[in-house]
Amino acid sequence: MSEAPRLELRAAPFLHRGLSTRRLMYEVLASLVPVVGAAVYFFGVAALLVVLASSAGAVLTEWFFGASRRGLGTLRDGSALLTGVLLALTLPPALPLWMAFLGGVVAIGLGKTIWGGLGQNLFNPALVGRAFLQAAFPEALTTWTPPGRDLWSVPASTFAWPFMRADVDVTTSATPLGLAKFAGQPTELEALWFGNTAGSLGETSAVVLVVCGLVLALRRVFDWRLCVSTILGVALLSGVLHAVLPEQCPPPAFTVLSGGLLFGAVYMVTDPVTTPLTPLGAWIFGSGVAVLVVLIRVWGGLPEGVMYAILLMNAATPLINRYSQPRPYGG
Amino acid sequence: MIGPWVLWGGPSFRHGVHPEASKEATNRLPIERMPFVERYVVPMSQHTGAPAVPVVRRGERVHRGQIVGRPHGYLSVAVHAPVTGVVEAVEPRPHPTGTRQLAVVIRADPFDPQRAAHIRPADPRWLPREEILRRIQLGGLVGLGGAAFPTHVKLDVPEGKRVRFVVLNGCECEPYLTCDHRLMVERRDAVVRGLRILMQVTGCERGYIGIEADKPDAIEALQAEARDDPRVEVVSLRVKYPQGAERMLIETIFHREVPSGKLPLDLEILVQNVATAAALADLFDRGQPLIERVVTAAGDGLRRAANLLVPIGTPLADVVEHCGGLREEARQVILGGPMMGQAQKTLEAPIVKGTSGVLAFSRPLGFVEEDPCIRCGRCLEACPMILNPSRLAALARQQDVEALERLHALDCFECGSCAYVCPSHIPLVQLIRVGKALVRQARRTRQVA
Numbered sequence: 001m002s003e004a005p006r007l008e009l010r011a012a013p014f015l016h017r018g019l020s021t022r023r024l025m026y027e028v029l030a031s032l033v034p035v036v037g038a039a040v041y042f043f044g045v046a047a048l049l050v051v052l053a054s055s056a057g058a059v060l061t062e063w064f065f066g067a068s069r070r071g072l073g074t075l076r077d078g079s080a081l082l083t084g085v086l087l088a089l090t091l092p093p094a095l096p097l098w099m100a101f102l103g104g105v106v107a108i109g110l111g112k113t114i115w116g117g118l119g120q121n122l123f124n125p126a127l128v129g130r131a132f133l134q135a136a137f138p139e140a141l142t143t144w145t146p147p148g149r150d151l152w153s154v155p156a157s158t159f160a161w162p163f164m165r166a167d168v169d170v171t172t173s174a175t176p177l178g179l180a181k182f183a184g185q186p187t188e189l190e191a192l193w194f195g196n197t198a199g200s201l202g203e204t205s206a207v208v209l210v211v212c213g214l215v216l217a218l219r220r221v222f223d224w225r226l227c228v229s230t231i232l233g234v235a236l237l238s239g240v241l242h243a244v245l246p247e248q249c250p251p252p253a254f255t256v257l258s259g260g261l262l263f264g265a266v267y268m269v270t271d272p273v274t275t276p277l278t279p280l281g282a283w284i285f286g287s288g289v290a291v292l293v294v295l296i297r298v299w300g301g302l303p304e305g306v307m308y309a310i311l312l313m314n315a316a317t318p319l320i321n322r323y324s325q326p327r328p329y330g331g
Numbered sequence: 332m333i334g335p336w337v338l339w340g341g342p343s344f345r346h347g348v349h350p351e352a353s354k355e356a357t358n359r360l361p362i363e364r365m366p367f368v369e370r371y372v373v374p375m376s377q378h379t380g381a382p383a384v385p386v387v388r389r390g391e392r393v394h395r396g397q398i399v400g401r402p403h404g405y406l407s408v409a410v411h412a413p414v415t416g417v418v419e420a421v422e423p424r425p426h427p428t429g430t431r432q433l434a435v436v437i438r439a440d441p442f443d444p445q446r447a448a449h450i451r452p453a454d455p456r457w458l459p460r461e462e463i464l465r466r467i468q469l470g471g472l473v474g475l476g477g478a479a480f481p482t483h484v485k486l487d488v489p490e491g492k493r494v495r496f497v498v499l500n501g502c503e504c505e506p507y508l509t510c511d512h513r514l515m516v517e518r519r520d521a522v523v524r525g526l527r528i529l530m531q532v533t534g535c536e537r538g539y540i541g542i543e544a545d546k547p548d549a550i551e552a553l554q555a556e557a558r559d560d561p562r563v564e565v566v567s568l569r570v571k572y573p574q575g576a577e578r579m580l581i582e583t584i585f586h587r588e589v590p591s592g593k594l595p596l597d598l599e600i601l602v603q604n605v606a607t608a609a610a611l612a613d614l615f616d617r618g619q620p621l622i623e624r625v626v627t628a629a630g631d632g633l634r635r636a637a638n639l640l641v642p643i644g645t646p647l648a649d650v651v652e653h654c655g656g657l658r659e660e661a662r663q664v665i666l667g668g669p670m671m672g673q674a675q676k677t678l679e680a681p682i683v684k685g686t687s688g689v690l691a692f693s694r695p696l697g698f699v700e701e702d703p704c705i706r707c708g709r710c711l712e713a714c715p716m717i718l719n720p721s722r723l724a725a726l727a728r729q730q731d732v733e734a735l736e737r738l739h740a741l742d743c744f745e746c747g748s749c750a751y752v753c754p755s756h757i758p759l760v761q762l763i764r765v766g767k768a769l770v771r772q773a774r775r776t777r778q779v780a
Binding site for chain 1 (some may be wrong): 345348350351429475506578582588589590591593661662663665666667669670671672673674675676677692696698699702703704705706707708709711712715716717718719721722738739742745747751752753754755756758760761772
């Protein structure tokens, strides 16, 4: 009889599909490369600097709080970096870098760590960071620069000293939503589709977001129901409202393609941690976001409402989870 | 190569997962009879229920097929000598569950021709029901799909209930295993004969044989065998894990769910494994009790893969030896399938009635550090019982017995689909198992109070 080898003892199952949280995070990060690329294409290298500053804030904060663990600690799963990049993509291109950095710090510190780290937070960390910035620096967060800048020219505001007022050296412009709401000016759908408009870094190019969303959904990185229900809900609701109140509510194609809706639907609504677990819950969540977005955009004081819509639905997630449990087999 | 036409071919249950089937190594290998070895270890506990009671003593000569352990009560079956020889010991020995269990150790007589001591064959049509059930119990028959539930108990339909449908389970959804597949191909007559006996004993009208679509030769063989029996239907099922679970099989074929806490019998359905049916045919037609079974030996840690007809009680080490031994790089040995089987620390345990596979792997999953749950919901979409595994696991950690019970923790049959898909590598099955134990304990306490 052969000598018994050292056998490993472990409980079933002995097979694993091979997915890891880390891989999921890096897949999303990889899908963000073209989004960041589009931002740089339209808004110049300043966009990249905002992404770097925000990511640095997020990663350093995660490292600071996770330092008790050996080595890179919780940084390895990539979720902090992802939060930093996502936050940056919701910010205006000419934002001072120190604000972007501070946003990253708040996103991880207040958005994630104080809840107990990855998987524990109630609100989307990137949007917590953005909500903080919006409240703290309302002016900077609504200063939009038009696209088509020279690639290497950086607005003076980018390098503003912390808490110092910097003159905005560029011509500012309004976003398509702002134009529609406050000036009654329409924007060409073609411009919205390709991204040739003013807006946050990652939100302007619909075509890039649609392609990235499709890739992520087909690779099963996120739950497609969350994304589809949000977009479909906005399209349906704004379609009905546009038919009834054409003066107040723009057509559905404009509503879906403008502002942060597609970016939110692909990258924010699909955050697994802060959205419902169950398939039914996903539909409820997406529909809720859609209703709130349309309500805020049509009747609210702000031109855009995606951020608040998602944060409000985040708060409702535990409740949705509770009441959307599927009926067990034979139960 | 399994194409999508097979994956989507045929009806199925909700949810489930698609692990790599990995059956190519053995699904064309005919069943070979494993030669007799020197020593056999026959545990008294090889079935659900009370262990059998040894009726032989050290030094006693026993014949192949002779009862060495009698059933202890109703929920128990007899255990037989797999070989003619001398009882060497009656003592606790290593068991596949990792514990030590009372076993009869028999040293084989090398000069004996090893013909089985048969009981007289009998046609169940001429036997009274009690006699049929008694023969099944004394024949040592249990479900051979893995759970090893005593067959006579399953067939003992209580007063006021009846069976209208008998389903033979030939899904074999566990990766690597091909023992049922080969049995259906090579012993089609015994399988269909066993189905007819089951239908006759329960007095039922229709029989189904459910087989996953990746075994076309088995489907063809049984269709041909049952061709002139209009009561029997062979159903091709979509390839999906755990299609072979009783409740999933019923959902697939009948589009009905067995209510929580109830049995298939409450839907007038009886499910038996194809190998159990063949063993039933052997018992009545040839008078052979359950002393051997087909076992698949496979995995990259074994030098040779095979489908073996193994005497029950054969030590694992001998089976491995017969397959050329373990490769040097083998790091894990599993009894059963890779989704629900049991890892072995040593090769001392014997093959028992419920053992369907001996798998050896050189690159086991290993210990992967657990990440926090990111609430992705993949476990919910995998669970065939439509439970919430991540929640149940969290509740088990908190020992929240009331919530565990409310969320149907006891309905989990530990198929492992949730842990298979979990990106955070949370040991969901182990945690839920703890949760189930807590609920059972609480129920017992309540009964006493």
